[in-house]
Amino acid sequence: MRFLIWLVPVLLAAQTPRGLHPAVSELVEGVSEERVSAVMKRLGEFGSRNTNYEPGNKASREWIAEQFRSFSPRLEVHFDTHTIAKQGRIVRDLELHNVVATLPGTTQREQEIIVCAHYDSLNVIRRKEGAVAGGDTTDWVATADAPDAPGVSDNASGVALVLELARLMSQREWPKTIVFIAFSGEEQGLFGSRGYAKAAKEAKRKIVGVFNSDIIGNDYAGDGRRVTDLVHVFSGDPADSSSRALARYVQETAGRYYPAMKANTVFRSDRFGRGGDHTPFHDAGYAAIRFTTPVEHYGFQHSAGDTFEHASPAYAARVVRVNAAAVGSLALAPPAPQVMRTNSEGNATAPNLGRGKGYDAVLKWAAVEPVEEVAGYSIKLRSTTAPDWEREIFAGNVTEYKLRNYSIDDVVIGVRAVGKNGIESPVSAYTLVPRNFAASAVP
Numbered sequence: 001m002r003f004l005i006w007l008v009p010v011l012l013a014a015q016t017p018r019g020l021h022p023a024v025s026e027l028v029e030g031v032s033e034e035r036v037s038a039v040m041k042r043l044g045e046f047g048s049r050n051t052n053y054e055p056g057n058k059a060s061r062e063w064i065a066e067q068f069r070s071f072s073p074r075l076e077v078h079f080d081t082h083t084i085a086k087q088g089r090i091v092r093d094l095e096l097h098n099v100v101a102t103l104p105g106t107t108q109r110e111q112e113i114i115v116c117a118h119y120d121s122l123n124v125i126r127r128k129e130g131a132v133a134g135g136d137t138t139d140w141v142a143t144a145d146a147p148d149a150p151g152v153s154d155n156a157s158g159v160a161l162v163l164e165l166a167r168l169m170s171q172r173e174w175p176k177t178i179v180f181i182a183f184s185g186e187e188q189g190l191f192g193s194r195g196y197a198k199a200a201k202e203a204k205r206k207i208v209g210v211f212n213s214d215i216i217g218n219d220y221a222g223d224g225r226r227v228t229d230l231v232h233v234f235s236g237d238p239a240d241s242s243s244r245a246l247a248r249y250v251q252e253t254a255g256r257y258y259p260a261m262k263a264n265t266v267f268r269s270d271r272f273g274r275g276g277d278h279t280p281f282h283d284a285g286y287a288a289i290r291f292t293t294p295v296e297h298y299g300f301q302h303s304a305g306d307t308f309e310h311a312s313p314a315y316a317a318r319v320v321r322v323n324a325a326a327v328g329s330l331a332l333a334p335p336a337p338q339v340m341r342t343n344s345e346g347n348a349t350a351p352n353l354g355r356g357k358g359y360d361a362v363l364k365w366a367a368v369e370p371v372e373e374v375a376g377y378s379i380k381l382r383s384t385t386a387p388d389w390e391r392e393i394f395a396g397n398v399t400e401y402k403l404r405n406y407s408i409d410d411v412v413i414g415v416r417a418v419g420k421n422g423i424e425s426p427v428s429a430y431t432l433v434p435r436n437f438a439a440s441a442v443p
C-alpha cells in the first residue's frame with residue numbers, strides 16, 4: 001500500500017501526455033468531401049465574384065454568410081465593410097465586404113485563431129493594344145466586368161475549407177476564440193485582409209494563428225505533374241518568427257492526426273511575385289501562414305477555365321483535414337509561453353535567457369494562463385542550421401530551467417506549454433534582438 005501511494009504520484013508527474021485528443025480526431029474524421037465539393041461547385045456558379053463586379057460578389061457573400069448562420073447559433077456573423085477609392089485594379093470607388101463568423105472561446109476567449117480564405121475571383125482580360133508602361137497587359141476595366149470568373153480552385157476551394165471547419169467546429173465549444181473569414185479584394189491587392197489586419201493590430205487583438213488557404217482545389221499542373229498527398233505551407237522570415245513556429249506546429253499536428261498527407265513547410269513568405277491574405281497579418285507581427293497546392297495550374301488560373309470540372313474536391317478535402325488537425329489542436333492547447341522580455345509597447349527587448357554563473361543555459365518564461373489547464377512545459381532544442389526541433393526535455397510545471405554546461409550561443413532553445421489535456425502549444429523560441437552598439441557596454 002505504501003508502495004502504491006508512492007508510485008501513483010510519480011507516474012503522474014513523469015507522464016508527458018502525447019495521445020491523440022478525441023475532439024481533434026473527431027474533427028479530422030468529420031471532414032466531408034461531399035460538403036467541400038458542394039461548396040466549390042456552388043461558388044463556381046455565381047458567374048463572377050470579382051470585387052469590382054457587385055452582382056456576383058454580393059450574391060456570393062450573402063450565400064457565404066447564410067451558410068455560416070445555418071451551421072450553429074454559436075457563430076456570430078457579420079460583414080466587415082471597407083470603403084475603397086478607385087486605384088490600380090479597383091476600377092471604381094466601392095465598398096468591400098469581408099464575411100466574418102466568430103465562435104467565442106471559453107477559458108482563453110482573448111486568444112484568437114483566424115481561419116480564412118478570399119472569396120473574390122478573377123478572370124484576367126488582356127489588352128488588345130498591348131502592354132502599358134510597366135509591362136502590364138491586363139485590361140483591368142474589362143477584367144472587372146467579365147461576367148465569367150468561376151474561380152473554383154482560386155479560391156472557392158479555400159472558402160470551402162473555411163466553411164467546413166466552421167460547420168464542424170461550431171458544434172462544440174473550444175477554449176480559444178475562432179474567427180472564420182472570407183476576404184474580398186485579394187485579387188486587387190489584399191484590400192480586405194489589409195484593412196482587417198490593420199484594425200486588429202490597432203485594437204491590440206491577441207491573434208495567435210492565421211490559417212490562410214488559397215488555391216487548394218487542384219492536384220495537377222498544366223505540365224501534367226500531379227501531387228495528391230502534399231500541401232505547401234508558406235511562412236515568412238525570420239527563422240524563428242511566430243509564423244514559422246506555426247508552420248512547424250501544422251507539420252507536427254497534421255503528421256500526428258492525418259499522416260496520409262504531408263504538410264510541407266516552405267520557409268518563404270509566399271511564391272515568387274505572388275501574394276496572399278496571410279501577409280498583412282505576418283507584417284503586423286501575427287503568426288500567419290498560407291496553404292497552397294504544389295501544382296498550381298497556370299492555364300486555368302485567373303481565367304474562365306478555373307471551373308469545378310478542372311478542380312479536385314478530394315484533394316481540397318485532404319487539405320481541410322490537415323487544417324482540422326492543426327486548428328483543433330491549437331484551439332485546445334494552452335497559450336504559448338512568453339519567453340522574451342517586452343517593453344510597454346509589447347515589443348521584444350531581450351530573451352529571458354542567461355548563462356548562469358558563466359557556462360550554463362538558464363531559461364525563464366512566464367507561466368501561461370489559465371494555470372489550472374497546464375501540466376507543465378517542454379524545452380525544445382535544435383542546431384541553428386536545423387529546420388526543425390531535434391530534442392525535447394519535459395521540464396515539469398516550472399517557469400525556470402537550467403541546462404548545466406550548455407552553451408546558449410550555438411543552438412536554438414524554445415519552450416512550449418503542455419496542457420493537462422495532453423495538447424501542446426506552439427514553441428516560443430529565445431531569439432536575438434538587434435543591439436544598439438552605441439549604447440552597449442560590452443560589444
Ligand SMILES: [Zn+2]
Nearest residue numbers: 154155214215
Ligand atoms: Zn487566390
